[in-house]
Amino acid sequence: MRIGTLVLRLVVGGVFVGHGLQKLTGAFGGPGLEGTEQMMEKTGMTPAARNARAVALTETAGGAAIALGAATPLAAGGLIATMLVATQKVHWRNGFWNTKGGWEFNAVLITALTAIAADGPGKLSVDAIRGRKRGGLRGALTALAVGAAGAVGVVQLAKGAQELAAEEHSAAEARSADGSARDAAL
Template identity: 55%
Template sequence: MSVSKLAVRVVIGGLFFGHGMQKLTGWFGGGGLEGTDAMMEATDMRPARRNSIAAGVTEAASGTLLAAGLATPVAAAGLIGVMTTAIRKVHGKNGPWNSDRGWEYNAVLIATLTALAANGPGRLSLDAALHRVRSGPQWGFFALAAGVVSSAVLIELGRRGARATDAGATNAGTQPPEPPEAEQEEAEDNA
């Protein structure tokens, strides 16, 4: 069982690390901060740069922690937060199926991360080596609740930032720009 938990952690954590680095640096074919900023603007997550950095750092750092099996419930909570935000801001309106850019993949990751937090990272982890394994249903609940709450807070902060930006544009006698359809499609691809 420890080897299977290690495999799940390394695959999911490694992919999240890569996804975060796509957002931050453009590695692995990503858009870097400029591309991520466009996605954040298209989804009303403003200020875009702050949210771009927050999303990229959360994915890269939490992915690294998860792969190492270190602070596993906290790592899971960070990634659950990112996936919950992706569902709420990008994929939710498309229905469940991934073939329609829906939320099924995000939901599978959330369920897997919740299960890892509840069942622990396994013997082959830094948590185990440091005798700091936190597991049990309460840790699964913690990871899920913390992820969902952090997503709600960040979305509300983004909404307030968008309103402030739109109000500033209106007060200056201009209308806030409408994101082009291509930016919305890019946002869906980057989420």
């Protein structure tokens, strides 16, 4: 049995559960959903409420799945997606080191999740009980592909929502201006 994989799964999964609960409920001094929505709004991740719930639930449920060794490549992929989006939207511009708000911690978590997916969840896991022994290169590539696709998809959906909101705002302003011009003409 690989004790190292079990320890890594429990720690990494536990960290994600904690971060997810911070966002979801305000546990451990976190911002809760309201604060997470504000963060989403500031980073252009609209609609903010949907994205706040999505990241909070992904981190909580995905972290629990990693800790339990359940649906390991998929859970790792979902969590990798959250780290890639956080890196792009918040941390990249601050450089590498975490002391300056950089992406160091995100890189470590992405690497740990990829390693867990590559090694498989181990014998003491839900996946092993269910007879699923995904791991190796296929497990790692699955996690990375799911993570990359998820991150690109979420960012593109937010960009599309921003563009749609801007178009709706412009159309509303045009209707308002038309109405004001008609009223002035009367």
